Amino acid sequence: MRRWLADRWVMGVALLVLGYLTLPILVVAGLSFNRPSSRLSYDFNEFTLDNWARPCATADMCDAVVRSMEIGLIATVVSTVLGTLMAFALVRHGFRGRSGINGLIFLPMATPELVMGTSLLALFVAAGVPQGFWTIVIAHVMFCVSFVVVTVKARLAGMDRRLEEAAMDLYASEWQTFRRITLPLVLPGIVAAALLAFSLSFDDFIITNFNAGTTVTFPMYVWGAAQRGIPPQVNVIGTAMFVIALLLVGASSLRGRRARRAALAVLATPAGKP
Amino acid sequence: MTALAHLGGTPPTTPAAPAPDRRRRHRLLPYLLLLPGAAWLLVFFALPLLQLAAASLYDPAGSLSTGYAMTWAVGNYPDALQAYWPQFLRSFLYSAIALVLALLMGYPLAYAIAQKAGRWKNLLLVAVVAPMFTSFLVRTLAWKTILSDNGALVGLLRDVHLLGPDGRLLATPVAVVLGLTYNFLPFLVLPLYASLERLDPRLLEAASDLYANPLRAFGRVTLPLSMPGLIAGTLLFFIPATGDYINAELLGTPNEYMIGNVIDSAFLVRLDYPQGAALSFLLMAAILAIVFTYLRRAGTEEVL
Amino acid sequence: MAQEAPAGDLRLADVTKRFGVFTAVDDLSLTVPQGSFFALLGASGCGKTTTLRMIAGLEAPTSGRVLLGDRDITGLRPYKRPVNTVFQSYALFPHLDIHENVAFGLRRRGIRKVGEQVERMLALVQLDGYGRRRPAQLSGGQQQRVALARALINHPQMLLLDEPLGALDLKLRRQMQIELKRIQAEVGITFLHVTHDQEEAMWMADTVAVMNAGRIEQLGAPADIYEYPASPFVANFLGQSNLIEAEVSGHDADDLLVTGHGYRFATPLERARSRQGPVWLGVRPEKLHLVADRTRVPDGRNAVSGVLTDICYAGVSTEFLLRTAWGQEMSVFTANNDPDARLVPGVEVTAHWHPRHSFVLPRDDSAGDDADGSATRPGATGGGRADGSPADGGVGVPPQRLEAAT
Ligand SMILES: Nc1ncnc2c1ncn2[C@@H]1O[C@H](COP(=O)(O)OP(=O)(O)OP(=O)(O)O)[C@@H](O)[C@H]1O
Numbered sequence: 011m012r013r014w015l016a017d018r019w020v021m022g023v024a025l026l027v028l029g030y031l032t033l034p035i036l037v038v039a040g041l042s043f044n045r046p047s048s049r050l051s052y053d054f055n056e057f058t059l060d061n062w063a064r065p066c067a068t069a070d071m072c073d074a075v076v077r078s079m080e081i082g083l084i085a086t087v088v089s090t091v092l093g094t095l096m097a098f099a100l101v102r103h104g105f106r107g108r109s110g111i112n113g114l115i116f117l118p119m120a121t122p123e124l125v126m127g128t129s130l131l132a133l134f135v136a137a138g139v140p141q142g143f144w145t146i147v148i149a150h151v152m153f154c155v156s157f158v159v160v161t162v163k164a165r166l167a168g169m170d171r172r173l174e175e176a177a178m179d180l181y182a183s184e185w186q187t188f189r190r191i192t193l194p195l196v197l198p199g200i201v202a203a204a205l206l207a208f209s210l211s212f213d214d215f216i217i218t219n220f221n222a223g224t225t226v227t228f229p230m231y232v233w234g235a236a237q238r239g240i241p242p243q244v245n246v247i248g249t250a251m252f253v254i255a256l257l258l259v260g261a262s263s264l265r266g267r268r269a270r271r272a273a274l275a276v277l278a279t280p281a282g283k284p
Numbered sequence: 285m286t287a288l289a290h291l292g293g294t295p296p297t298t299p300a301a302p303a304p305d306r307r308r309r310h311r312l313l314p315y316l317l318l319l320p321g322a323a324w325l326l327v328f329f330a331l332p333l334l335q336l337a338a339a340s341l342y343d344p345a346g347s348l349s350t351g352y353a354m355t356w357a358v359g360n361y362p363d364a365l366q367a368y369w370p371q372f373l374r375s376f377l378y379s380a381i382a383l384v385l386a387l388l389m390g391y392p393l394a395y396a397i398a399q400k401a402g403r404w405k406n407l408l409l410v411a412v413v414a415p416m417f418t419s420f421l422v423r424t425l426a427w428k429t430i431l432s433d434n435g436a437l438v439g440l441l442r443d444v445h446l447l448g449p450d451g452r453l454l455a456t457p458v459a460v461v462l463g464l465t466y467n468f469l470p471f472l473v474l475p476l477y478a479s480l481e482r483l484d485p486r487l488l489e490a491a492s493d494l495y496a497n498p499l500r501a502f503g504r505v506t507l508p509l510s511m512p513g514l515i516a517g518t519l520l521f522f523i524p525a526t527g528d529y530i531n532a533e534l535l536g537t538p539n540e541y542m543i544g545n546v547i548d549s550a551f552l553v554r555l556d557y558p559q560g561a562a563l564s565f566l567l568m569a570a571i572l573a574i575v576f577t578y579l580r581r582a583g584t585e586e587v588l
Numbered sequence: 589m590a591q592e593a594p595a596g597d598l599r600l601a602d603v604t605k606r607f608g609v610f611t612a613v614d615d616l617s618l619t620v621p622q623g624s625f626f627a628l629l630g631a632s633g634c635g636k637t638t639t640l641r642m643i644a645g646l647e648a649p650t651s652g653r654v655l656l657g658d659r660d661i662t663g664l665r666p667y668k669r670p671v672n673t674v675f676q677s678y679a680l681f682p683h684l685d686i687h688e689n690v691a692f693g694l695r696r697r698g699i700r701k702v703g704e705q706v707e708r709m710l711a712l713v714q715l716d717g718y719g720r721r722r723p724a725q726l727s728g729g730q731q732q733r734v735a736l737a738r739a740l741i742n743h744p745q746m747l748l749l750d751e752p753l754g755a756l757d758l759k760l761r762r763q764m765q766i767e768l769k770r771i772q773a774e775v776g777i778t779f780l781h782v783t784h785d786q787e788e789a790m791w792m793a794d795t796v797a798v799m800n801a802g803r804i805e806q807l808g809a810p811a812d813i814y815e816y817p818a819s820p821f822v823a824n825f826l827g828q829s830n831l832i833e834a835e836v837s838g839h840d841a842d843d844l845l846v847t848g849h850g851y852r853f854a855t856p857l858e859r860a861r862s863r864q865g866p867v868w869l870g871v872r873p874e875k876l877h878l879v880a881d882r883t884r885v886p887d888g889r890n891a892v893s894g895v896l897t898d899i900c901y902a903g904v905s906t907e908f909l910l911r912t913a914w915g916q917e918m919s920v921f922t923a924n925n926d927p928d929a930r931l932v933p934g935v936e937v938t939a940h941w942h943p944r945h946s947f948v949l950p951r952d953d954s955a956g957d958d959a960d961g962s963a964t965r966p967g968a969t970g971g972g973r974a975d976g977s978p979a980d981g982g983v984g985v986p987p988q989r990l991e992a993a994t
C-alpha cells in the first residue's frame with residue numbers, strides 16, 4: 011500500500027493541477043451556453059443556444075476578432091521572416107558583435123510587456139506618430155521576433171550540416187541545397203515559430219493597450235466589455251478558439267510523426283506569453 | 285606499384301584562393317540577414333527604452349497637450365516611489381507567493397508528464413498548453429465566475445467554515461494570487477518538462493540504488509539535472525507575473541492593485557507620462573536586477 | 589558530370605589544412621592513379637576525413653593544390669566536381685525516402701527518368717523493395733548501403749569512401765568488400781577508400797597509404813608495406829611487429845649485422861633502411877618459431893630467448909607472449925596444427941627466425957631511451973594480459989617519436 015501510494019502520488023498531484031489548469035476553459039465553454047441574468051453578471055443562469063446561433067450579435071466584437079486576425083497574420087509573416095533570417099545568421103555564420111545581437115534578442119523576452127508597451131507609447135508620442143492599426147502591427151512584430159529566432163534557432167542548430175554537404179557533393183548548387191534539403195528540414199521549426207507568433211499576437215493585450223489608439227482588437231474589446239458587461243458571445247469566441255487550436259493539434263498528429271513533432275515543438279517551446 | 289607519394293620535390297605551394305567575390309559575399313551575408321530584424325528591434329525596442337528613460341526625466345509640471353520640457357527631473361523617481369511604494373512592493377509580494385505556489389504545483393506536474401505518463405504524455409502535454417489556446421482575458425474572466433460569491437466554490441468553503449458566512453474569494457488578494465498562478469503556470473511547467481524529459485530514467489534507478497531514500501535521490505539527481513529548466517521556468521513565470529495588472533484589475537479591487545495598474549493609469553488615464561515612465565523604469569530595473577542576481581547565483585546565463 | 593576534362597590521376601600537391609593552430613593535414617602530397625583502388629589507412633584523428641573533404645571540395649585547403657588530371661580543382665565548388673562521397677556518418681536525407689535519396693544526384697543533374705537506374709542500384713546493394721522507406725526505418729548497415737548506392741549511381745570519376753563498411757557485421761562486410769571490388773573493377777572508377785581496418789585495406793586495395801598525424805608515412809602495394817614497413821609506426825599499425833632496440837655492428841657480404849641486448853642479428857642488406865648507428869630490428873610475429881630447447885635452433889637463424897608469460901588461443905592461430913631478459917614482451921603467432929605441449933607459461937623458450945624475415949629501421953637515439961620498441965600494437969593486445977604499462981616494457985612507440993625516424 012505504501013509503495014503503491016509512493017508510486018502514484020506524483021500522478022495524483024499532477025492530475026489535480028491539470029484540473030486547476032483546465033477548469034476555467036470548461037467554465038468558458040459552459041458560459042458560452044448561458045443566458046446571463048444581467049449584463050454584469052458572471053454567474054450561470056439559463057441554458058441557451060442563442061450565443062452560438064448568433065455569435066456576431068454584438069457587431070463590435072466580431073469586428074474586433076477580424077481585426078485581431080488581420081494584425082496577427084501580418085505580424086506573423088513579418089516576424090517569421092525577420093526572425094528566421096536572424097536565426098540563420100546566428101547559427102550558420104560567424105560575425106562580429108554576436109553577443110550584442112544575442113542581447114538584443116534576449117532582452118525583449120526578459121522585459122516586462124508593460125515596459126515594452128509604455129516605452130513604445132513614449133516613442134510614438136514623442137515622434138508624433140498617430141496610433142492605430144499599424145502601430146499595433148509594429149509592436150507585435152517587435153515582441154514576436156525574439157520568439158521566432160529562439161524557435162527556429164533551436165531547429166537549425168539541431169540540424170546536421172553534413173546533410174547539406176552531402177547534397178552539394180551530389181551536384182546540388184547552393185540554392186538547390188537550400189531548397190531541397192535545408193528548407194524542408196527547418197520548415198517544422200519555422201511553422202512552429204509562425205504559430206507561436208500568431209498566438210502571441212492574437213492574444214496580446216498589454217502592449218496593444220498602450221499602442222492601439224482607438225483601434226480595438228479582440229482582447230481590447232474584452233477588456234472594455236469587462237467594465238461595461240460582457241456579452242456571452244465572448245465565451246463563444248473563446249471556446250471556438252480553443253476548439254480550433256485543439257483540432258489543429260489533432261489533425262497534425264493524424265498527419266504523421268513529423269507534423270506531430272512540429273506541433274509539439276510549438277507546445278514545448280520554453281517561451282511564450284499569455 | 286605505380287602510385288607515388290611525392291614526399292618532397294613537388295610544385296611550389298600555392299595558397300588556395302576561391303573566387304574573391306564569393307568570399308566577400310560570404311562575409312557580408314550574415315549582416316544582411318541580421319539587418320532587418322536587428323534594425324526592427326533597435327528602432328522599436330531599444331530606442332523606445334531610451335525615449336522612456338528620457339520621458340522619466342521630463343518636467344512633471346508639463347502635460348500631454350502643452351508638451352513636456354526636458355529638465356532632467358531626477359526627482360521623478362523618488363516622488364513616484366514615495367507615492368506608489370505599496371503597489372510596488374505588492375507586485376513583488378504577489379508574484380513571489382504565486383511563484384512558490386506554481387513551483388509546488390508545476391514540479392510534480394512536469395515530473396509526472398516527463399517520467400510517469402508513458403503513452404499519455406502527449407495528451408497531458410496538450411492539456412497543459414490548452415489554456416493558452418484560448419484568450420488570456422476570457423479565461424481570467426472565467427475565474428470571476430468560479431470565485432463568484434454565488435458560486436459553488438465559495439458555497440463549499442463557507443459550508444466547511446473555511447470562509448465566514450460573508451467571506452468571499454473574489455476581490456481579495458487570494459483571487460489575484462490564484463489568477464497569477466493560474467495564468468503563468470504553463471510557462472513554468474513547459475521548460476521544466478523539457479529538461480525533466482531529457483532525464484534518463486536509468487539515472488533515477490542508479491540513484492535509488494546508491495542513495496536508497498527517494499528523497500535523497502531526488503535531491504542528488506533529479507533536482508540538479510532539472511536546474512536549467514527550473515531556472516528558465518522560474519524566470520518565464522516571474523517576469524510577466526510581476527508586470528501583470530490584468531489579474532489585479534479583473535479579480536481584485538484597488539486594494540490589490542499592483543504596480544502595473546498604476547503605470548497603466550499614469551499613461552492612459554492620468555496622462556502623467558514622466559511618472560509612468562519613471563515607474564516603468566523602476567520596475568524594469570528591479571526585475572533585471574533580480575533576474576541577473578538569480579542567474580549569477582544559479583551559475584548559468586544560457587537559459588533562454 | 590558528363591563533359592569532364594580528360595580523366596586522370598588525382599594529385600594532392602603540398603596540401604595543408606589547419607583548424608586554427610591545429611594542423612590536421614600537414615603538407616601532404618599524394619597521387620592516386622586513375623582507376624586504382626586506393627586505401628588510406630590511419631589511426632583515428634590523423635586527418636583522413638579532412639583529406640577526403642578537401643578532395644570533395646567541402647573543405648578548402650589552407651595551402652596547396654588539388655588536381656584532377658590536368659585540371660586544378662582546388663577552388664571548385666563541390667557540386668562541380670566529378671567526385672562523390674560515401675560519408676562516414678551516412679548523411680542520408682531524413683525527409684526523403686530511400687528511392688529519392690538514391691535518385692538525388694541524378695535529379696540534380698536534370699535527369700528525369702531515374703526509376704530504373706535506382707531500382708538497379710538498390711538491387712546491387714541488396715535493398716530492393718526498400719525504396720519507399722525513410723532512412724530512420726533502416727538499420728545502420730542498410731543505411732550505409734544506401735549511402736553507397738546514392739554515390740555510386742552517379743558514376744563519378746572518383747568515389748571517396750569514408751569508412752563505408754564500419755557498421756556492418758563481419759559477413760555482410762565481407763560481401764560488401766567483394767561487391768565493392770567487383771564494382772570498382774567493372775566501372776573503372778577510382779576508389780579512395782578510408783578505413784581503420786588494416787586487414788580490409790590490404791585485402792581490397794591495390795595501393796595502401798598509411799597516414800599518421802597528418803602525413804603519409806608509407807605508400808605502396810599491401811604486401812610490400814607489410815613485408816618491409818618504412819617506419820616503426822607502419823610496422824605496428826599495419827599488422828604487428830616485434831621491434832628490438834639495436835646498434836649496427838658491421839656487415840658481411842649480403843647481411844647487415846646488428847647487436848642488441850647481447851644478441852647478434854643478421855638482416856639482408858636490401859632489407860635495411862639504415863646501415864649505421866642506432867636501429868630497430870624488426871620481425872613479424874608469424875615469422876617466429878618457438879623451441880623449448882635452445883640448442884635446437886638451426887644454424888644461421890636469428891634467435892631471442894625468454895620466458896613464456898601468456899598464451900592466447902585465437903582460433904586459426906595461437907599468440908605466445910615471450911618476456912625477454914630486458915623486459916620486452918615479444919609476440920609469436922603459430923598456426924594451430926601441432927601444438928607443442930611443452931609450451932606452457934613459465935617455461936624458458938627461444939624464438940628464432942630466418943634473417944630474410946628481419947628488417948632494419950633507423951632509430952632516433954634520443955627517443956629510444958625509455959621505449960624499447962616492443963612488439964605489440966596498442967589496442968591489438970588487451971584481453972587481460974599484463975602488458976601495456978611502461979614498466980613492463982610492452983610499450984608501443986608513441987607516434988610523435990617516430991616522425992623524426994621517417
Ligand atoms: N572543423 C574542424 N575544426 C577543428 N578541428 C577539426 C575539424 N575537423 C577535424 N578536426 C581535427 O582534425 C583532425 C583530423 O580529423 P579527421 O576527421 O580528418 O580525422 P580522421 O582521420 O578521419 O579520424 P577518424 O578515423 O576518427 O574518422 C582531428 O584531430 C580533428 O579533431
Ligand SMILES: [Mg+2]
Nearest residue numbers: 636637676750
Ligand atoms: Mg574520419
